[in-house]
Amino acid sequence: MGKYIPEKIMVAVDFLLFTIEEDQLKVLMVPRKEEPFKGQLALPGVAVKEKETLSHAAKRCLAEETGIQDSVYLEQLYTWGDDCKRDPRGRVISISYMALIPREKIKEKIGKRVTEVSFLEVGQMLSEEKEIAFDHKEILKYARERIRNKTEYTTIAFHFLPEEFTLPRLQKIYEILLGKELFKANFRKSIQEYVVDTGKIQKDGAHRPSKIYRRNEDRFSE
Amino acid sequence: MGKYIPEKIMVAVDFLLFTIEEDQLKVLMVPRKEEPFKGQLALPGVAVKEKETLSHAAKRCLAEETGIQDSVYLEQLYTWGDDCKRDPRGRVISISYMALIPREKIKEKIGKRVTEVSFLEVGQMLSEEKEIAFDHKEILKYARERIRNKTEYTTIAFHFLPEEFTLPRLQKIYEILLGKELFKANFRKSIQEYVVDTGKIQKDGAHRPSKIYRRNEDRFSE
DNA sequence: TTGATTTAGTAGCAAAACTATACTAATATG
DNA sequence: CATATTAGTATAGTTTTGCTACTAAATCAA
Numbered sequence: 233m234g235k236y237i238p239e240k241i242m243v244a245v246d247f248l249l250f251t252i253e254e255d256q257l258k259v260l261m262v263p264r265k266e267e268p269f270k271g272q273l274a275l276p277g278v279a280v281k282e283k284e285t286l287s288h289a290a291k292r293c294l295a296e297e298t299g300i301q302d303s304v305y306l307e308q309l310y311t312w313g314d315d316c317k318r319d320p321r322g323r324v325i326s327i328s329y330m331a332l333i334p335r336e337k338i339k340e341k342i343g344k345r346v347t348e349v350s351f352l353e354v355g356q357m358l359s360e361e362k363e364i365a366f367d368h369k370e371i372l373k374y375a376r377e378r379i380r381n382k383t384e385y386t387t388i389a390f391h392f393l394p395e396e397f398t399l400p401r402l403q404k405i406y407e408i409l410l411g412k413e414l415f416k417a418n419f420r421k422s423i424q425e426y427v428v429d430t431g432k433i434q435k436d437g438a439h440r441p442s443k444i445y446r447r448n449e450d451r452f453s454e
Numbered sequence: 455m456g457k458y459i460p461e462k463i464m465v466a467v468d469f470l471l472f473t474i475e476e477d478q479l480k481v482l483m484v485p486r487k488e489e490p491f492k493g494q495l496a497l498p499g500v501a502v503k504e505k506e507t508l509s510h511a512a513k514r515c516l517a518e519e520t521g522i523q524d525s526v527y528l529e530q531l532y533t534w535g536d537d538c539k540r541d542p543r544g545r546v547i548s549i550s551y552m553a554l555i556p557r558e559k560i561k562e563k564i565g566k567r568v569t570e571v572s573f574l575e576v577g578q579m580l581s582e583e584k585e586i587a588f589d590h591k592e593i594l595k596y597a598r599e600r601i602r603n604k605t606e607y608t609t610i611a612f613h614f615l616p617e618e619f620t621l622p623r624l625q626k627i628y629e630i631l632l633g634k635e636l637f638k639a640n641f642r643k644s645i646q647e648y649v650v651d652t653g654k655i656q657k658d659g660a661h662r663p664s665k666i667y668r669r670n671e672d673r674f675s676e
Numbered sequence: 677t678t679g680a681t682t683t684a685g686t687a688g689c690a691a692a693a694c695t696a697t698a699c700t701a702a703t704a705t706g
Numbered sequence: 707c708a709t710a711t712t713a714g715t716a717t718a719g720t721t722t723t724g725c726t727a728c729t730a731a732a733t734c735a736a
Binding site for chain 2: 723725732734
């Protein structure tokens with residue numbers, strides 16, 4: 233090795249911001265304003281700067297698109313660089329990051345901005361007919377799979393909810409992510425160690441009100 | 455975006471080749487011949503070329519160090535680039551790949567070469583005192599964790615064995631990877647769907663011989 | 677030849693976890 | 707005050723897991 237001549241490879245970060253809205257898993261996408269793929273939807277992304285960490289580039293991307301600066305659940309997914317032609321402008325490798333956010337936070341932040349960014353239903357984005365820029369459909373597919381898997385053996389689903397929530401709501405989140413219905417009694421057993429009763433209750437229509445829970449922080453300090 | 459000026463970021467691949475030898479998990483490492491970290495052990499790595507895919511760079515690294523060109527189990531692990539100072543020579547991001555190989559294949563290939571590469575016990579490499587070049591100890595730790603996890607819910611352990619094997623041997627592999635002893639009867643129930651009896655037997659000392667199995671390929675076509 | 681030793685392989689029990697159903701509880705509405 | 711609706715719980719039945727105890731097939735030594 234010794235001194236090296238850097239190859240002309242651009243390092244980018246692609247960013248997937250997920251939320252659950254109207255009982256659907258949605259992802260933030262932006263219409264491209266320039267060629268290539270002008271007019272098509274794409275994941276937000278940035279070029280990584282020489283003096284910038286990868287996770288910083290991801291957070292910068294989040295802030296630029298949405299104004300969100302809070303600490304959110306952020307996870308590196310995969311690095312795409314096996315198709316040398318994935319970006320027609322030259323060699324790019326892209327590190328994909330995903331973040332999960334409760335829809336309540338979006339309202340606060342994005343509502344104030346006048347942007348073209350929007351949350352779109354993941355299932356629709358992945359449908360055959362839909363055209364998506366670059367290899368972003370594949371990345372999106374990969375991310376959704378990761379969310380599904382991790383929903384089964386971690387507590388990432390909680391990141392789609394605010395501080396306080398009801399168990400019926402939490403169960404609904406799990407059902408959306410897993411794509412199937414769950415048995416109430418079993419579900420509650422499986423998550424009971426991760427929640428604590430706040431003592432509050434939420435009245436919500438002509439029926440028995442739900443108890444309000446929050447995370448059991450003891451169990452969330454991995 | 456439009457035209458871009460590439461930042462001076464070097465893209466590298468770090469390669470972890472694992473095997474099981476003398477009932478220990480071992481990884482291929484090479485002593486560095488130059489500064490920085492001259493003399494210390496490091497994972498083999500290469501700079502990614504402009505016209506080269508990431509997985510190709512990984513395979514090239516494997517071939518250069520060991521002469522192995524066969525298809526082996528290869529998996530992208532993680533991309534390291536949060537510490538801008540990880541390589542004292544400049545900004546480098548490195549994509550780590552791991553490969554698993556049965557020790558029988560090593561004998562064939564590496565035995566013929568006169569190199570300084572060697573397989574070293576992972577536990578020793580990770581011990582407090584041991585000094586390892588760059589951030590390679592962290593990468594190694596991450597990889598070992600990945601192997602452990604995947605051993606529990608996939609069949610990656612099989613990649614440490616040749617085509618044909620006995621169940622006591624397979625169990626031993628699992629025990630080494632998981633770091634704990636398993637009950638014979640339970641283990642056999644859990645893997646029975648993944649193996650088929652070849653009809654052959656292996657005599658191996660003053661005791662009952664073992665049946666020889668091979669993978670059930672139906673179950674290995676993910 | 678036969679009994680001791682050693683590892684391979686199997687049968688089956690008890691405990692735990694999981695799947696599913698059926699119940700009770702608390703609210704609003706007419 | 708009966709009804710509708712969703713929240714929450716008790717529990718039965720099944721499957722999986724953890725473990726023990728057995729039988730089987732080889733070599734070796736007396």
